[in-house]
Amino acid sequence: MKGILYAVGVGPGDPELLTLKAVRVIREANVIACPSKDNTYGVAYNIALRACPEIASKEKLLLDFPMKAGDITSAHKEASERITKFLEKGKSVAFLTLGDPEVYSTFSYFSDMVCEKGFEIEVISGITSFCAAAAGFNIPVSIGSEAVLITAGEYRDFDGTLIIMKAGKKLVQIKEKIREHGKKAWLVENCGMPDEKFYYDIDSIPDTTGYFSLMIVKG
Helix, strand or coil: CCCEEEEEECECCCHHHCCHHHHHHHHHCCEEEEEEECCEECHHHHHHHHHCHHHHHCEEEEEECCCCCCCCHHHHHHHHHHHHHHHHCCCCEEEEECECCCCCCCHHHHHHHHHHCCCEEEEECCCCHHHHHHHHHCCCCCCCCCCEEEEECCCCCCCCEEEEECCHHHHHHHHHHHHHCCCEEEEEECCCCCCCEEECCCCCCCCCCCCCEEEEEEC
């Protein structure tokens, strides 16, 4: 019997934001797979560990995905091959990912490769960082017929709510555009994590923040 690959969204950072289904799947999986760097556990694993301490004794599969530009296809192919080795043995694998597996997730790059080999995949939705950020600021993502646009580090003049994910390295240019168009902006760094920081207006937002930075822009 073939194993199943679960893509588990662990939410933005707060372990209490994992869904009941995510916790159950993580506990029941035979193998815990997660992105890593220099053979150390990544952020997603540490979030899941705080919610499910028992996974510390489970079999682990650390997968390295280079963040810099270049040929990363080989890393995704290697990840799919290493995962399928467990699936072939009938073991279930829970791949942990920040936020939701279908929103700017590494999982999307190699999921088709696993499917093409005939294995079943189930996606466990997670709370997205922009929903958690909006809750933290107590502002609505959208009201009525208001549209929402999500980008990865890019400002666009948009008549609605603009969500800019991974905004940290481009804040100088982004803030210039926001001021130019007379918009309001909020930024959260490390949403849901112990060191999270909230900035409630454009003047308080610094010129540089960390990788896990998200901005909400409204007209």
